[in-house]
Each structure stands twice: as C-alpha cells, then as structure tokens.
Amino acid sequence: MEIYLLRHGQATSKESNPERPLTPEGRNQVLIMAKWLAALGVRFTRVISSSKKRALETACLVARQTGFPVEKIVTDDRLLPESNGEKILSILQSFAEEEKILVVGHLPSLAEAAARLVGAGCIFQFAEAGLCRIDWQKEKDKFGVLIWFLHPQLSCLRE
Numbered sequence: 001m002e003i004y005l006l007r008h009g010q011a012t013s014k015e016s017n018p019e020r021p022l023t024p025e026g027r028n029q030v031l032i033m034a035k036w037l038a039a040l041g042v043r044f045t046r047v048i049s050s051s052k053k054r055a056l057e058t059a060c061l062v063a064r065q066t067g068f069p070v071e072k073i074v075t076d077d078r079l080l081p082e083s084n085g086e087k088i089l090s091i092l093q094s095f096a097e098e099e100k101i102l103v104v105g106h107l108p109s110l111a112e113a114a115a116r117l118v119g120a121g122c123i124f125q126f127a128e129a130g131l132c133r134i135d136w137q138k139e140k141d142k143f144g145v146l147i148w149f150l151h152p153q154l155s156c157l158r159e
C-alpha cells in the first residue's frame with residue numbers, strides 16, 4: 001500500500017474565524033502539492049480526512065486535482081487535532097486493502113504515525129501542506145519504507 005500523509009495547509013486563526021478555514025496562502029500551499037501529485041499520475045483509491053474545515057478543504061483540493069471524486073472522501077474523527085498516531089495506524093489497518101490512500105490531518109498525530117510506520121525514533125516535522133509517502137505491506141512488513149517527504153516551499157515543486 002502507498003500511504004500519503006498530508007498536513008492541512010495554513011489556516012486562519014481561531015480569533016478571526018473559529019472554523020479555521022484555509023487562508024489564500026494555505027490554498028496555494030495545498031494546490032502546489034496537489035498539482036505535483038497529479039503530475040506524477042497519482043490516483044488515490046481512498047481519501048480520508050479529519051472533519052475539521054481546514055483538513056477537509058485540503059482533501060477536496062487534492063481530490064479535485066488528482067481525479068478522486070470529492071463526494072467519496074471519508075471523514076474520520078480519529079484524525080481530529082486531539083488524536084494520536086496510534087489512531088491513524090488503526091485507520092490504515094482498516095483500509096489495508098487499498099492501493100493508494102491519502103490521509104489528511106493535523107499535528108502531532110500525523111508526525112507520530114509517520115514515525116511509527118517507518119520505525120523511526122524521531123517525530124517528523126510536517127510543514128503546512130507537508131506530505132510524505134510511505135510504502136507498507138501490512139502482512140509482510142513490520143515497518144514501511146519512506147519514499148519521500150516534501151513541503152510546498154521546495155522550489156522544484158513550484159511553477
């Protein structure tokens with residue numbers, strides 16, 4: 001299974017909007033990553049997102065760019081900000097038959113899950129709209145293999 005872990009893009013502050021939607025910069029960050037995924041020809045078989053507005057907006061932007069039907073995005077409360085990496089791993093185990101799965105969420109749970117998946121003793125530092133790909137076979141491998149770990153500020157991703 002190819003696992004793509006994506007942190008939501010930059011969001012507004014709670015003070016300016018309690019729902020915390022993406023800012024224009026946050027939308028741009030996500031679109032950079034989404035267009036890069038589309039250029040690679042990535043086609044997700046499942047997209048799962050936190051139900052928070054900023055994460056769901058992020059998931060929708062990526063889905064549209066990569067040809068995944070927005071109406072098939074699944075929201076899961078185990079991806080909420082107060083969650084932990086263990087809960088993300090339980091989500092992945094329940095969708096182990098998927099070929100390419102995108103999980104959109106928050107820190108610190110995404111970072112914890114990435115570290116646990118690859119057996120790292122450190123926590124990954126996801127930037128806003130940071131994205132990693134980990135290949136993992138539940139039945140065969142104890143740990144996954146980190147294929148890449150990117151953030152939208154990389155000049156090679158920008159147009």
